[in-house]
Structures are given as C-alpha cells and as structure tokens.
Amino acid sequence: MNDAQMHALAERHGTPLHLLDLDRIRARFGALRAAFPDAEFRYAVKANPSTALLALVAASGAGAETITEGELARAVRAGIPGERLLIGGPGQGPELRRRARDAGAALASLDSEDQWRAWRGDGPGRTRFLIRVNPGFDPGTHPHLATGAADSKFGLPPGRAAALAAEVAADGVLDGFHVHAGSMLADASTHPRILDLLAPLFDRFDGARTVDLGGGFAPDADLAPFAAAVLPFVRSRGLRLILEPGRWPTADAGRLLTRVLARKEGATVHWICDAGMAQLARPALYGAEHPIRVVPVPGRPPAPVARGEVQGPLCENADRLGRDRTLAAGVGDLLEVGQVGAYGTSMESNYASSLRPAEVTIEHGAPHLARRAETVDDLWRHDVGPD
Numbered sequence: 001m002n003d004a005q006m007h008a009l010a011e012r013h014g015t016p017l018h019l020l021d022l023d024r025i026r027a028r029f030g031a032l033r034a035a036f037p038d039a040e041f042r043y044a045v046k047a048n049p050s051t052a053l054l055a056l057v058a059a060s061g062a063g064a065e066t067i068t069e070g071e072l073a074r075a076v077r078a079g080i081p082g083e084r085l086l087i088g089g090p091g092q093g094p095e096l097r098r099r100a101r102d103a104g105a106a107l108a109s110l111d112s113e114d115q116w117r118a119w120r121g122d123g124p125g126r127t128r129f130l131i132r133v134n135p136g137f138d139p140g141t142h143p144h145l146a147t148g149a150a151d152s153k154f155g156l157p158p159g160r161a162a163a164l165a166a167e168v169a170a171d172g173v174l175d176g177f178h179v180h181a182g183s184m185l186a187d188a189s190t191h192p193r194i195l196d197l198l199a200p201l202f203d204r205f206d207g208a209r210t211v212d213l214g215g216g217f218a219p220d221a222d223l224a225p226f227a228a229a230v231l232p233f234v235r236s237r238g239l240r241l242i243l244e245p246g247r248w249p250t251a252d253a254g255r256l257l258t259r260v261l262a263r264k265e266g267a268t269v270h271w272i273c274d275a276g277m278a279q280l281a282r283p284a285l286y287g288a289e290h291p292i293r294v295v296p297v298p299g300r301p302p303a304p305v306a307r308g309e310v311q312g313p314l315c316e317n318a319d320r321l322g323r324d325r326t327l328a329a330g331v332g333d334l335l336e337v338g339q340v341g342a343y344g345t346s347m348e349s350n351y352a353s354s355l356r357p358a359e360v361t362i363e364h365g366a367p368h369l370a371r372r373a374e375t376v377d378d379l380w381r382h383d384v385g386p387d
C-alpha cells in the first residue's frame with residue numbers, strides 16, 4: 001500500500017481508519033507452515049477477530065483457538081469446522097461450553113480442576129482435553145504477557161497437571177498437554193525448558209498424543225530456532241504438534257491511520273491525534289511502542305521537525321500512541337501507526353463514547369471496506385428504555 005492509496009482511503013472512509021493486509025497474513029501463514037511443516041495451527045482469535053481474516057484461516061486449513069463465546073461464534077461463522085476448534089482460557093463458562101458442544105469442538109484446554117468438573121458435568125460430548133501446564137518461569141517478556149510465570153493465573157503446576165490428567169485419562173478423553181509461556185517471545189530458549197517439563201508427562205500418559213505449545217512468537221522472531229527446538233521432540237515421540245500463533249501472522253499486516261488535530265508547542269511537543277487508547281490500547285496497556293510516521297503529501301512542504309509525544313484525544317495521560325518521537329507533523333497531517341494487526345481492533349473500546357473506526361482489508365492488492373465505522377446511533381443500540 002503506497003502513500004497515495006493511504007491518503008485516498010483516509011479521505012474516502014475518514015480517520016481513524018484500520019487497514020488490514022490479507023495478502024501479508026496469507027504469506028505469514030505460509031512462512032509458519034514452512035517453518036513447522038508438522039504443525040497444526042489453531043490461530044488465536046484474540047489477536048484479531050476480523051471476519052475476512054478468519055475466512056482466510058478457514059480456507060487455509062488452519063483452525064482457531066477461542067476463549068469466549070463470541071470468538072467461537074466468529075470462528076464457526078467463518079467456516080472453521082469443529083475438528084479444528086480449540087477452546088482455551090481460564091474461564092470457559094456454560095455458554096462457551098454449550099456453543100463448543102454444538103460446534104463439535106475437538107479440543108479444550110483445561111486450566112483448572114474446576115473447569116474439568118464443569119465440562120464433565122455437561123455430560124459426554126465429542127470434545128477431548130489438553131491439560132494446560134504452568135511452566136513456572138517468566139519467559140522474560142512484559143509482566144502482563146508472562147502467562148507462564150509461577151504466580152500467573154494460567155495452567156497448573158506439573159504435579160497437579162499430572163493428577164488432573166489421570167482423572168481425564170480415566171474418562172478416556174485425555175488428548176495431551178498445553179503450555180503457552182507468554183507473548184512477544186523472541187528467544188527460543190524457552191521451548192527446550194518447556195519440553196523438559198512436559199517430557200515426564202508424556203512418558204507417563206500413553207494416551208497423550210498432542211503437544212500444544214501455544215503461540216507467543218514476537219512479530220520479528222526468527223522461527224527457525226523455535227522449530228529446531230520443538231520438531232525433534234515431536235517427531236521422536238510421534239506426537240501431534242499444535243501451535244496457536246496470534247501475533248506473528250497478523251501484527252505487521254495492520255496499520256492505523258490517524259490525523260493530527262493539534263500540535264501543542266512547549267518543552268515537549270504534543271501531537272493530539274484523532275486516535276488513541278480507544279482504537280489502540282497497547283501503548284496504554286503495555287507501554288508498547290509502535291512505528292509512527294507522517295504519510296507525506298507530494299508537493300506539500302513538511303511541518304517543522306520536532307520531538308514529542310503522539311497523543312490521543314481523550315482525557316487520560318495514558319491515552320497516547322507513541323512516546324518521544326521525532327516527527328515533521330503538523331495539523332491535518334496523516335500519521336501511519338504500524339504493527340497494529342495484532343491486539344489492535346481486538347482491544348478497541350467505546351471508552352468516552354469513542355466510535356470504532358472503519359476497517360479496510362487489502363486483498364490481491366485491492367482495498368475492500370470490511371467494516372463500516374460506528375455512528376453515534378450504535379452507542380445506544382442496546383439501551384433499554386428510558387420509557
């Protein structure tokens with residue numbers, strides 16, 4: 001997508017505007033398959049629930065990892081069949097379980113003993129189970145993303161995982177073990193540690209034939225060392241490998257276009273934009289830094305270069321897009337915020353009655369309006385009353 005096309009789309013659909021490059025996502029899934037030829041992929045829908053993206057996942061033969069009723073409904077609607085559905089997450093309430101049963105979801109990852117009792121109480125179904133193991137180490141990522149840390153709410157320590165596996169195996173529905181150690185992993189040394197921990201569990205439970213290593217690859221992570229760590233383990237034991245990537249295939253396929261509403265000069269410049277934490281929560285939530293650049297207008301001289309903060313329009317200090325940036329941005333300029341394909345639209349909110357922007361997908365080079373922008377009427381669509 002070149003600068004002129006971005007300007008044209010911003011004019012046509014307004015800003016803020018999400019762009020999602022499906023060609024890029026298709027290529028990234030191809031790279032995943034090439035790196036892990038033995039793996040089955042269960043795309044983590046939480047990264048980006050775009051309907052067009054899920055349709056692409058369905059057509060590619062991959063499946064989906066879903067943690068809410070809404071995600072599961074989206075995956076089913078996109079045509080992902082039950083045998084490629086995996087239910088995850090520490091909650092898994094009755095609506096999610098009922099919908100999973102109706103969809104014939106092949107797998108669920110059990111995060112606690114109570115979760116197993118709830119599934120068991122529902123009566124027999126098609127679903128088989130993985131036990132989520134808490135590996136008990138921080139993979140060195142942001143604390144919010146370190147789901148493998150011993151004090152995190154996720155999974156069970158190996159001893160308890162084994163006890164639960166014995167119960168599930170006694171019912172004949174144990175399929176394997178699952179670890180998702182964290183997100184934004186760039187260092188493959190996490191995976192041998194995880195496999196060392198899982199080996200005794202697979203030694204003990206003959207019926208366990210699936211190892212699910214979650215997702216977590218940082219967008220710029222080299223997959224080769226991860227594959228080198230994982231594939232010998234899987235092949236030597238004849239296991240089925242499942243991976244649940246969310247961020248890796250999607251992050252760099254998404255862009256957010258936003259316009260500068262004000263440039264406040266001072267000790268530091270504040271560029272106030274029409275997008276912020278309601279459209280992209282990651283900077284506020286994780287201190288994430290996204291690439292930001294001015295989309296130049298040919299023939300128009302750039303604004304003076306300054307150093308400062310790229311801010312959102314809301315009344316929160318956390319409402320910002322980028323810190324300490326050097327930009328030649330002035331009022332009316334269009335900014336491109338990069339790497340928003342993962343955990344961008346999926347974390348949007350209506351905070352301060354902000355409106356969710358339109359989304360344009362790009363496929364075979366051509367743009368397509370995939371989601372219209374919300375209007376103020378959408379804000380009270382679900383209200384009841386006042387009469």
Ligand SMILES: Cc1ncc(COP(=O)(O)O)c(C=O)c1O
Binds near residue numbers: 215248
């Ligand atoms: C269980 C599980 N699987 C997969 C993912 C996807 O992770 P990522 O988007 O970093 O690949 C997550 C993210 O939170 C997760 O919790």
